Amino acid sequence: MLFSHQKLIAAAALAALAGSASAQTVSLYGLVDMSVGSFQAAGESKLKAAENGKMTTSHIGFAGTEDLGGGLKAKFALESFLRADTGKSARFDTDAFWARKAIVGLESATLGSLTLGRNTTPLFVSTVSYNAFGDSYGFSPSVRHYFVGALYGDSGWSNSALYTSPTWGGFSASALVNAGEGATGATGRNTSASVKYAIAGLSTMLTYQQVKNGVAVYPAGFEAQTTTQLNASYDFGVAKLFGQYGQVETDATVDVETRLFQVGASVPVGSGALLLSHGQAREEKGAATVTRKTTSFGYDHKLSRRSDVYAVYMNDKKTSLSSGNTFAVGLRHRF
Template identity: 50%
Template sequence: MQSAFKHLALGSAVFLTALGAQAQSSVSVYGLLDLSMGSTKAPGGSSVKTVDSGKMTTSYFGFGGKEALGGGLSAVFKLESFMRAHTGAQGRFDGDTAFARSANVGLSHTDYGTMTFGRNTTALFVSTLMYNAFGDSFGYSPSIRHYFTSGTTTGDTGWSDSFAYASPTFGGVRFGLAGANKNSGSTVSNGGNWSANVGYGAGPVSASLVIQRVKKDGATPVADTRTTQLGGSYDFGVVKAFAQYGEVENLSTPNTYKISGLGARIPIGAGALLAQWGQISPESGADRKTLSLGYVHALSKRTELYAVGMNDKVEGLSSGSGYSLGIRHRF
């Protein structure tokens, strides 16, 4: 009997130890679905009525995890895939990679920050979405459209074959470094990328400065561009104001683009009014001015309805426009 109790105690200890080890590790499944009905007219183009995915936020799903290793150190990973929810297709477009949003693994320490390797989201994209009223909307944010879909900055919102370091916050200040290596013999890259960023956030004030140099992308040839962006916001309570200014130097063309943006988010009950204006002023070429207005209404912490309209004017072309009525759900 005593032997049986010993075996039972030993088995219980092993079982509790296993439970403790499991408690130190976590994996989650998450994502976002954004679907809408509306109309889009590109500057100089014709109006097209569609059902769309990702007009306010690109639809995606992901897996993320963290394992505590002791002494404040943890192993972390992310695997995140874009999708077109209106058709069920994977990626943002045909040919997009399976985990184009993120695919990385690394180490994180409470005192020393986080270093990840693989495919990492760029600091420029994060800064651009943080300091405009429409966030990461490729459909309606003038800031996102002007930096990432208007032929100014080269390089995707995420870099493959990259490393990214993000510091802890020191008295509201944080900084980061990132780089993407050239693949030896690759036909889709002709150099390496790097970026550096510093930010501040305390109370109602937030600001960031990002500098990045791009020589590598998923296309050949890749224009060599250098982008500098300063962004900031101030939350007055009754309104949150946003401002951005950036310059993109295309060293291959050569040409320089000055990109400005002003915006506001005004809380109203369970929703908010959104307004964002932006302008591209190139050294050579046509100016572009974009204004978006919208309203988002929260049905819960995870589900929102939205109505948005946009005017998009390129000098010398008929005005572009668009509107969407949609739903955005996080899970």
């Protein structure tokens, strides 16, 4: 009889665990991107190489949600960049392991979500959402001009809190703030916010960002860098058009103002799409003016829902420097 009771207790415990487990979902996911070709930025020598993450930075992640009842969910995500060409973790040797994202938070269909930890910035989301080459550090003029050129800070902020609203009548918003704790040379908190309106084929987004910490190398007398960006896209079916205009102002001993714009298109062709993007960044620093113009043209062909191959040509020009020309072919796989 005692043994029978023990079996009943064990069965009840297993049932409870099974019920608890069914209320939580955890997934493993990621992307590996490799390309080969001749790579050359303005003023630099040609590099013939096999390169990681030119169309999308390779990464791996874990994410999960738990249903807390009443429409409320707890969630987490841990995401790490990786270098498929060398097998190393992160984007560079001194990069944090979970630099892509490391968050925990709560989500409600009616109230929105709040996540704490290392969050992706609204400015990065808007920049990659409104250009034909998406989050490509290798080929997108917008990403290169903002995040490899004009901006201080990273695409993700540590020690931060991000609120994302539900969508009301096509409108949604987000707000991000970080504490700036322990950041050498910090002058205060980083703040950012965005407002989006999307209906039918039209989508627009206005984004604001101010950086006061998390800068790898501060310019002399640095106080803050403020960015505003206006984005729009329209999907006609036969083509999707993109447009961006932004302004980046850096307050330092020598103030810097950069104006940026980008236009582009994605045109469905067969099982893929033709991609075109042209961007310009005009930097005014004291009496000096430097203009950078980048044009990318490519074709991305879907082999399946998870795999695609692409070919891209990019021309990069910058004041007083020789022109750079890049041609690459690559393969991406999502899992």
